[in-house]
Amino acid sequence: MLIFIERVGPLATVQDLGRPGWFDSGVGQAGAADRASLRLANRLVGNPEDHGAIEVLLGGLALRADAHLTVAVTGAPAPATVDGTPVGHASVLELDEGEVLRLGLASTGLRSYVAVRGGIDVAKVLGSRSRDTLSGIGPEPLHAGAQLPIGPPPRTLPTVEFAPQPVPPEVLTVRARPGPRADWFAEPEQLFRGSWVVSVDTDRIGARLDRVDGPPLVRARSRELPAEGVALGSVQVPPSGQPVVFLADHPITGGYPVVAVVLDADVDTVAQARPGQRLRFVPDL
Structure with a gap:
């Protein structure tokens, strides 16, 4: 078929x-x-x-x-x-x-x-x-x-006919934990204050964020990192201060500090956030 x-x-x-x-x-x-x-x-x-x-x-x-x-x-x-x-x-x-x-x-x-x-x-x-x-x-x-x-049909049969899905809220809540380079920022907790908006510069590699309200992320160290491994959901911060949440096609190494890592369960939420969508990070302690 x-x-x-x-x-x-x-x-x-x-x-x-x-x-x-x-x-x-x-x-x-x-x-x-x-x-x-x-x-x-x-x-x-x-x-x-x-x-x-x-x-x-x-x-x-x-x-x-x-x-x-x-x-x-x-x-x-x-x-x-x-x-x-x-x-x-x-x-x-x-x-x-x-x-x-x-x-x-x-x-x-x-x-x-x-x-x-x-x-x-x-x-x-x-x-x-x-x-x-x-x-x-x-x-x-x-x-x-x-x-x-199309492959051959499996032996299993559909068990439901409809799966209701909730309407997304106006502001998405994304849980995250401190990243391996949080100490590279003067106040890494600023990520969790105020809200962010998904920029037009977003794709399967990552979602870039702009600050809506709240203080900026300011580095405490000016030097650059050597390339190191990065995981799905890493929140990497380039010199511009605009965080990028890495999605499915992210590179496996990066040279910018990772301030936080989004919980695996919430990466799908970020992947569905279109440009203009507001979100806020909350710490998962």
């Missing part, structure tokens, strides 16, 4: 849960930026949680089925239709041969996930079907005219 891609919005890539275990070779994990939404989409169609799916930036995707398909759309709530008929978000959808699933532009959030029963069955690279936008490893981003193979 195949999916035919008829239209792509700003960006659409194939993602799974990534390729761990390659840091010593200079390759990051990549994978879905919002792992919880990918897992949910796979569960809705009865797939194992690590099956490949489509990550869609903001919406704008249209795909056509060449046979009966069971699909689900999760993550950012892009309005969806099947042959022009509106369908539910985070619900089990059935597409017959020739029918087209279209996603409009999401009003909130940043990334939607389209899972298909059987999974997107493109070739694995280093054990994963994920596209790493920093290194260029993995399948190419989708384009109009692309064809995606």
Whole structure:
């Protein structure tokens, strides 16, 4: 079975849960930026949680089925239709041969996930079907005219038809712990005072933040660090003072001090924060 891609919005890539275990070779994990939404989409169609799916930036995707398909759309709530008929978000959808699933532009959030029963069955690279936008490893981003193979359906069956998802608050709360270089800042606790806003300079590599209110982050040391390992969720602060929260395709080393590290459970929240979204950090003690 195949999916035919008829239209792509700003960006659409194939993602799974990534390729761990390659840091010593200079390759990051990549994978879905919002792992919880990918897992949910796979569960809705009865797939194992690590099956490949489509990550869609903001919406704008249209795909056509060449046979009966069971699909689900999760993550950012892009309005969806099947042959022009509106369908539910985070619900089990059935597409017959020739029918087209279209996603409009999401009003909130940043990334939607389209899972298909059987999974997107493109070739694995280093054990994963994920596209790493920093290194260029993995399948190419989708384009109009692309064809995606679907794997055999799993033995498991969908167990729910709809999974309600909460509306995100006006200001996101992100938990973080002090980072390994917090002592490089005069008052590292200033990260947790006031609020920040996601800048337009954000992608799968990281979300750059601008200060909305509160004091700036000021370094106590002027020299630069030698390159050292950085983890998913690291809050790295370049000389500009604008923190960057590292996301799925982050580099595995960096030369700027890491003032804090976002809890793994909250990295998905940052991955869904679109430019203009306000957030505040709270210490996880």
